[in-house]
Amino acid sequence: MSVSHETRDGVAIVTLQNPPVNGLGLATRRGLVEALAHALADASVEAIVVTGGARAFSGGADIRELNRPESGMEPTLPTVIAAFENSSKPVVAAIEGLALGGGLELALGMHHRVAGSRAQIGLPEVKLGLLPGAGGTQRLPRAVGLETAVNMIISGAPVAAGKLAQSRLFDRVVDTDVVQAAIEVAKEAAASGELHKVRDWTVEHPEAAVFLASARTAVAAASAHYPAPLRCLDAIEAAVNLPFDQGIETERAAFADLIQTPESKALRHAFFSERAAGKIADVGADVAVREVKQVGVVGAGTMGAGISMNFLNAGIPVTLLETSQDALDRGLATIRRNYEGSAKKGKLTAEQVEQRMGLLTPTLEYADLKHADLIVEAVFEEYSVKESVFSQLDAVARPGAILASNTSTLDVDRIAAFTGRPQDVLGLHFFSPANVMKLLEVVRGKATAKDVLATVMALSKKIGKTAVVSGVCDGFIGNRMIEQYSRQAGFLLDEGALPQQIDRAMEAFGFAMGPFRMGDLAGNDIGWAIRKRRYVEKPHMTYSKTADLLCELGRYGQKTGAGWYDYRPGDRTAHPSQLVNELIERHSTDIGLVRRAISDGEIVERLVYALVNEGAQLLQEDIASKASDIDIVYLAGYGFPVWRGGPMFYADTVGLDKVVAAMRRYGKGHEGAAWEPAPLLLQLAEAGRTFNP
Template identity: 70%
Template sequence: MAVTSTSRDGIAVITFDNPPVNGLGLDVRRGLAEALASANTDDAIQGIVITGGGRVFSGGADIKEFNTPRATQAPNLHDLIAAVEDSAKPVCIAINGTALGGGLELALGANYRVAHAEAEVGLPEVKIGILPGAGGTQRLPRAVGLEAALNMIVSGAPVAAGKLAGTALFDQVVEGDPVEAAVEVLRGKIVAGGPHPRMRDRKVEHDDAQGFLAWARMGVAAASKHFPAPLRCVDAVAASLKPFDEGMAIEREGFTVLVESPESRALRHAFFGERAAGKIDDIGADVRPRTIDRVGIVGAGTMGGGIAMNFLNAGIPVALVETTQEALDRGVATIGRNYGNSAKKGKLTAEQVAQRMALLTPSLDYAVLADADLVIEAVYEDYAVKQSVFGRIDAVARPGAILATNTSTLDVDRIAAFTSRPQDVLGLHFFSPANVMRLLEVVRGAQTAKDVMATAMAMAKRIRKTAVVSGVCDGFIGNRMIEQYSRQAGFLLDEGALPQQVDRAMEAFGFAMGPFRMGDLAGNDIGWAIRKRRYLERPDMVYARNADLLCEMGRYGQKTGKGWYDYVPGDRTPHPSAEVEAMIVAQSQAQGIERREIGDDEIVERLVYALVNEGARILEEGIAARASDIDMVYLSGYGFPVWRGGPMFHADQVGLYNVLAAMRRYARGHRGDAWEPAPLLLELAESGRAFNDPVARPRAVAA
């Protein structure tokens, strides 16, 4: 990291370089403030250009300093912007690349701005539950107009500088070197003479500002009911119609309220959790990933086809293998149909669809996998089937190729033993639909090589997945936890609840879908197959019988037109089923359970705390490296409400003492044996700590 200053015939060019995104950390702020002060006291300097090193101007605050005293230590961002704005000599910002958050706010404090046409600018703070806190809500409306600024700030979406050419935000938008252009702009302005403009002195012009703001408030309120930040952003932007200092006071008030809100805490937790999930403690930068230029996939069903699309979208050739021509043709047709639907919606051009399909090589011959760098099996969840497939892959795959299983529950080490190269085997658990869902569980086997893990994590970024590392256990992180959630849902039916009440309560809590609607969508027979295996392997694991009875009735879910709910052909709307209700009531009677009224609060606590308790076991066993990894699994793959931060973060906010007290209360009821608290939960609750405390972090992920 460095701040350097050079002179070009009376123009000081100050460059700050803090890879990877030129974050405005304390050292950068100090360096810029000192370089600015030095230029102002140098009689040979007439004007100042500030630019970023590398390909980025600034991504804003330095995330390494978040939640540390350095984040606000003087000179803070407000101090630095004031120094730029009050400079005795004119300042021009040369935006050489992305300028986000505090980076754009810094630029708005200058007299002039020049940007490369492809540079993107934006204020994304709303995405972590806050609003721009260094004058962005006041200066941007003065620069680009009330409507454009409101759209940028409320959405948090970046905009290409070229689209903002002609606004007061930029004096020039160029295709060439923005620093050279900034030097020339500044020379021209110096020759023309002062005074040099300040953004704070401009007025926001709009023909019907109050009418537009009233309309915007209604739209934003409807779209963001669980998130307070967007409406606060509207209020702050509306304050730009006031004198600048009054508007700044309103912005500061809004920022202060939001930064302490539970929603912002949860969103910030998710922001940092996603970045932490990509790090594996015992794998440093010295471990070089293998090259992935070609991928092979065995199985052209729903999962295999969806997995293939991820690589095709990234421009990676895929060989797709099936055992019958009918299955292969069906799989290829499904991929083509999915791309066709995207083209109809305007998300892809016909040319892009053709390019992706041209990268796909369908085959009935395993020999096409011989030159693949990564081979993924996506076949039926059965050890005998897996053994057959991996034996054939092992025979044809080149040395050094990575072999992956997409299993959702089976033992990756047992599968690795089917090959002669267990060091090259890992689990890549994609979630359905694999071409849509962001989550990818990367399962580390006992012998999985470090460079194989490094390759998987790099590959996940390339195909735009949120990768979370899991150790080997039945169900890994997500499905192991969801089993306890589902067990509690079944017990609630025994005791007096109905599927629609349970689903309604969980959806009101914020889940995208309740457990019974989720079962109907995924296929109830999938869970049935897992339970049948459990009955043999884990006879101590007790389940409510109603889910098995449902499947015995042929009610597998949407694919059969009936599951926990009834469905009308061509319509996925769930309708309560009298047949299912009668079955549930009869099952309660058969067990001698007197049905009772169950409140929504109890439903939510029992299902969420079942997740939390199993998550604690996963942590203490080292299956997950950190609590935030578990939260990322649930935010990215299971529809847990993002504004609650994930199950482990939510438990921290409730207080682990309170979670434990609720669990002990439920342990006195039906199937109370399911509430044996995890030792880690007990330890943390009794010591007043939380899952996401640094001291609560266990050892590295178990292999």
């Protein structure tokens, strides 16, 4: 039963009971209408209070129903809202926890609203490429004012009810029992006989047209790839200028358009994919997690310092180990500098800085890690160094402690074998800067225990990370795929493109940064070290030599003031380098290639389809368990444009048959051996299927 009802002293209490957030799916909508009808038919009931309990009034519509028959089955959400709005007895929404999306729209359709001061109020539909589709764009401006409504709807960000206490949205905002306060309001409304309807109010603003014109200019500049924000403004403008029923028609027409856009489909795919990433097929909810109350971090460099901050931010004490006092002092200084920088921006108070620093214990002794529940190493990327660290951790760590490597490419099973407890070992690949980047690749070794995996997946949420599980292979999901992307970028240099054209094309496609600007930021010497290893381990794999030639000149990127681009002191702007362009052109001549004009379209296809093909191979090998996991890795960690949904989803939208046809076309060119389609890709393309069902 998703809705229950009872009567208290002449007031019907209708309670949503659809955990975790009282989503308004079909069964819940039916339950609400039935409960309302029961209350209206009961002569002893003089008013109605609708609540969702302490955790949530309602988190909104069940978006799993979008594009499914249930979404259009009666009673729809607008039908439910109309039923409460037209009730002959006063209805009061008692809001605790949150009222988001359709949940807020439902409350806006009631005659009165009472909220706890800390309840979160919002219309987040824009984050899914949509707009509120059940009257939110029409009622909210009438209830909170035009400017506040525009800010809430365009940003999708929730606002504490206490900050809206002076608006017409709430009759009362309380710090006491919300349901009891709602019952009092309900009795007062029953006594007065007045039934207030938000739809009958007007939008208040002295210069609405001027404000909306200014907002439109700002929103257009900030939402180039997203149609939803401007359509939200269209609907809000209708609330200002048109009668309510016509405004509703404008809103619903915009919603119907937006739900079919590729951008909304991509955003909804990303939403569901992030949640699906946390579900591991053979690790059920019944697997008990280990307690993590204290963390150890080995290595106080850039990564170690950033990794430590994740746990400190979550209130988890960290013991930070280094091999020298100088290195340890630098790490501590980095952490303090980062926190003090946040304090200067108003993101932390001075007291919070000191609280977090107070949770940090520096040490030079491995023995001081003996009480840690989780220990993460962040040392140099060489097996000999890892062996030294894990051997010492094996000797001092308590039984049941989880030992994790922050390796970005190395074999986690080989690292686990340096210990006598491989079941407790896994990879935790943080991305730089580790205290900022959302992605966390969780690398599951062949011996990793299920409870270890369950523990770190739960912990990832606590420290604010988006975790994706990968199997063991060279580079895991993200770096293994990016290698093929980078190889194609190098081949394009050999054939006729220059770094600035390739970066410009990929950034126009939507990447946060093109491959060469990204290389300069990360350090070109890192890729050089990997290629040197590849030349020994995988001599069959070919690369353009331009990157090696660049590194031989000491052009490692921003840290040396020169890479694929030139940089000026104190300025990270990438300036095209004549020296580099001449080096590239000379290399083409040296290897016997006649340079040609290359279109931006070819650049995008070759780099993105290289990602797709390697992603298909990862699925074939069970390194990634589902295509959506790959998409989340690239959305959260590699700057792939969110409105395109990730590489595998993007390939689905293009059509896998078209992807294969393009690969075969490129396979006839320079270094065509790189274009052997993955068997899974061919299989799906021939069957007319997609990666994401």
